Amino acid sequence: MASKIDARDFLINTDYEMDKVIFLYDGVIQIDGDAITLGDGTRREIKTITTGLPFCPLVFGFCSYDKNFKDSHTFPYYEGYRAVGGLPITINTDIAFYVDGENNNLEVTYDASSRVTNPQPIYYRIYGFEPTTSNAKIGKTSTHAKTFTINSSQDYRKLYKKGVVHAGETEVIKHELGYIPQIELWSSFTWPYGEHEVYTYRIAQAEENVLTTTKTTATISCPSGWWDVVHYRIYYDEA
Amino acid sequence: MRPEDFKLNSDYLAIATASRFSSVVTFPGGSIPGSNSIQEHTLDFNAPALDGTISKIQISLDDATWYPGYFYEYDIATNVKARFTVMRINSKIIRAYLIIVNGGDSAVSYPAKTFFFKESSLYAPDMV
Numbered sequence: 001m002a003s004k005i006d007a008r009d010f011l012i013n014t015d016y017e018m019d020k021v022i023f024l025y026d027g028v029i030q031i032d033g034d035a036i037t038l039g040d041g042t043r044r045e046i047k048t049i050t051t052g053l054p055f056c057p058l059v060f061g062f063c064s065y066d067k068n069f070k071d072s073h074t075f076p077y078y079e080g081y082r083a084v085g086g087l088p089i090t091i092n093t094d095i096a097f098y099v100d101g102e103n104n105n106l107e108v109t110y111d112a113s114s115r116v117t118n119p120q121p122i123y124y125r126i127y128g129f130e131p132t133t134s135n136a137k138i139g140k141t142s143t144h145a146k147t148f149t150i151n152s153s154q155d156y157r158k159l160y161k162k163g164v165v166h167a168g169e170t171e172v173i174k175h176e177l178g179y180i181p182q183i184e185l186w187s188s189f190t191w192p193y194g195e196h197e198v199y200t201y202r203i204a205q206a207e208e209n210v211l212t213t214t215k216t217t218a219t220i221s222c223p224s225g226w227w228d229v230v231h232y233r234i235y236y237d238e239a
Numbered sequence: 240m241r242p243e244d245f246k247l248n249s250d251y252l253a254i255a256t257a258s259r260f261s262s263v264v265t266f267p268g269g270s271i272p273g274s275n276s277i278q279e280h281t282l283d284f285n286a287p288a289l290d291g292t293i294s295k296i297q298i299s300l301d302d303a304t305w306y307p308g309y310f311y312e313y314d315i316a317t318n319v320k321a322r323f324t325v326m327r328i329n330s331k332i333i334r335a336y337l338i339i340v341n342g343g344d345s346a347v348s349y350p351a352k353t354f355f356f357k358e359s360s361l362y363a364p365d366m367v
Contacts, residue, residue: 157361239259
């Protein structure tokens with residue numbers, strides 16, 4: 001691990017590992033004739049993306065009502081009021097995605113309330129990383145793009161540390177960077193109900209009992225009884 | 240090969256940081272009636288970013304300890320919940336929300352609340 005220089009001073013530096021995206025999927029999802037109608041009248045469209053991977057990838061992405069991705073939003077995207085403590089809500093649209101850990105496929109879901117008469121299509125782009133729990137050999141990034149290269153004008157994120165914290169455990173990482181670094185978290189858990197049982201989500205809620213970051217430490221916990229493991233990636237890049 | 244076999248490798252797409260923004264936001268105190276009433280407060284921040292970037296938010300209550308994610312929930316009183324949310328709503332504006340829901344029977348007063356947030360605007364250079 002390089003420590004003599006400030007990683008923020010360099011856009012690309014061979015002393016630092018870049019986090020490598022292993023796939024990019026993009027597409028559009030819309031409510032159409034095969035949408036499922038839920039008990040409250042919400043119409044749900046589900047789109048499955050087959051990854052063919054031998055492991056459950058760590059994913060993040062974003063979506064937009066515009067095909068050119070103006071006004072884009074990070075997944076999951078909620079428009080309108082969202083539930084607060086299980087109290088009454090009015091949801092207009094709700095798009096989310098997760099990884100089905102049984103077959104490692106992505107499932108994009110789009111819920112449109114019965115109050116929305118003509119829901120717009122939503123465009124999405126989803127990126128994937130290989131978790132540290134995998135040791136698979138894979139080819140170059142699978143993407144729709146015809147060409148791409150590393151470009152020295154881009155400030156690529158540089159990995160400081162990555163790993164997992166298992167249920168009931170807490171890991172205190174002394175990064176000593178002197179600033180708040182960027183951190184990504186995902187949780188994998190087993191859900192005993194429904195069609196699928198194992199899921200991986202990117203953690204979007206600011207939960208005090210999962211991660212707290214200071215200028216010198218990152219404390220990561222995996223609460224027992226719910227999640228099986230928390231995957232983390234810490235970057236030299238400043239938040 | 241494995242992605243981890245190389246520190247830098249042009250065969251793999253990578254995520255870049257395009258811009259950063261940070262600010263403090265204070266919502267005023269007030270009162271909310273009971274019977275499942277909802278109040279929403281919003282504040283907008285002028286924060287230009289590239290089209291199509293991924294907005295990554297971190298939140299703090301004291302500017303010292305930070306949490307990942309773009310929303311934070313807390314209790315104001317019994318049956319009174321609040322959610323602080325920070326979202327980029329377009330390529331120019333970041334909007335901070337404070338949504339309060341009173342599930343009790345009577346009105347409740349709540350104090351002013353200050354939050355801090357940071358946004359890293361991310362993108363993969365092949366996507367445009």
